Amino acid sequence: MRVKLLSFGVLKDLLRVGTEEIEVPAGSTVADVLQIVEQRTSNHRMNHEVWHSLAVAVNREYSSVGVVLRDGDEIALLPPVSGGAIKDGAACGRNHER
Amino acid sequence: MSVEIVDSAIDQQAIVAGIKAGGDGAVCVFDGIVRDNTRGRKTVHLDYEAYREMALEQMTRLAAEAVEKYAVRDVAVVHRLGRLYVGETSVLIVVASAHRAAAFDACRWLIDTLKKTVPIWKRETFADGVVWADGEPFPEHLAARPQGAQG
Numbered sequence: 001m002r003v004k005l006l007s008f009g010v011l012k013d014l015l016r017v018g019t020e021e022i023e024v025p026a027g028s029t030v031a032d033v034l035q036i037v038e039q040r041t042s043n044h045r046m047n048h049e050v051w052h053s054l055a056v057a058v059n060r061e062y063s064s065v066g067v068v069l070r071d072g073d074e075i076a077l078l079p080p081v082s083g084g085a086i087k088d089g090a091a092c093g094r095n096h097e098r
Numbered sequence: 099m100s101v102e103i104v105d106s107a108i109d110q111q112a113i114v115a116g117i118k119a120g121g122d123g124a125v126c127v128f129d130g131i132v133r134d135n136t137r138g139r140k141t142v143h144l145d146y147e148a149y150r151e152m153a154l155e156q157m158t159r160l161a162a163e164a165v166e167k168y169a170v171r172d173v174a175v176v177h178r179l180g181r182l183y184v185g186e187t188s189v190l191i192v193v194a195s196a197h198r199a200a201a202f203d204a205c206r207w208l209i210d211t212l213k214k215t216v217p218i219w220k221r222e223t224f225a226d227g228v229v230w231a232d233g234e235p236f237p238e239h240l241a242a243r244p245q246g247a248q249g
Contacts, residue, residue, distance in 0.1 A: 008149055009219035010230040034244045053235060056242040060152035065242050076149055080233025083177060083218030084130045084189045084209060
């Protein structure tokens with residue numbers, strides 16, 4: 001089946017995915033698509049922190065990695081959002097709690 | 099409720115004037131503007147981009163949730179995309195309510211939640227370089243947490 005893949009912000013630069021369609025086996029999950037993207041970009045220096053802080057939307061709804069995809073689904077890879085005004089504070093890195 | 103994503107200047111006066119009604123005792127406005135620096139680095143301009151359809155859906159949902167959660171009468175949420183310069187408004191949130199406490203609370207909740215969940219990103223052009231802004235970490239229930247990418 002074919003699914004549409006989108007990425008935004010820093011991920012668009014890192015993954016070199018803008019908007020494209022990819023072929024995946026029936027029954028594939030969000031995690032499977034992430035693995036395909038990761039393998040494809042493994043020659044590049046993938047920013048570990050960005051990869052682990054992303055969210056995924058399926059058909060414009062936030063989704064977990066276990067979601068099973070259907071033909072024609074739109075999967076978007078979203079880095080942490082930064083709309084609105086610039087955030088205050090002096091912290092330079094991301095504020096991960098893990 | 100008025101929820102919009104626009105590509106040109108946000109007309110704050112018109113939006114504030116348009117939301118007022120007889121039963122309101124307070125209109126609370128949050129005007130998010132482009133600052134001239136980030137952590138001391140001089141900002142030249144910002145470029146905002148969005149996953150537009152999803153961002154609009156998310157903003158619409160937040161607006162409805164704010165009205166219900168804080169029992170305010172009406173809200174307007176507008177975000178601008180594209181290139182913005184210092185002092186320009188990137189996001190405007192207006193809350194109309196019979197009483198000020200609810201208006202303040204709803205306004206604060208709307209901007210805080212928008213900044214964590216609505217798929218909009220900005221690229222900052224400084225006098226000495228260009229970066230994608232660090233985003234707010236996604237709330238736990240929205241993050242995908244993929245495995246792999248160890249390198």
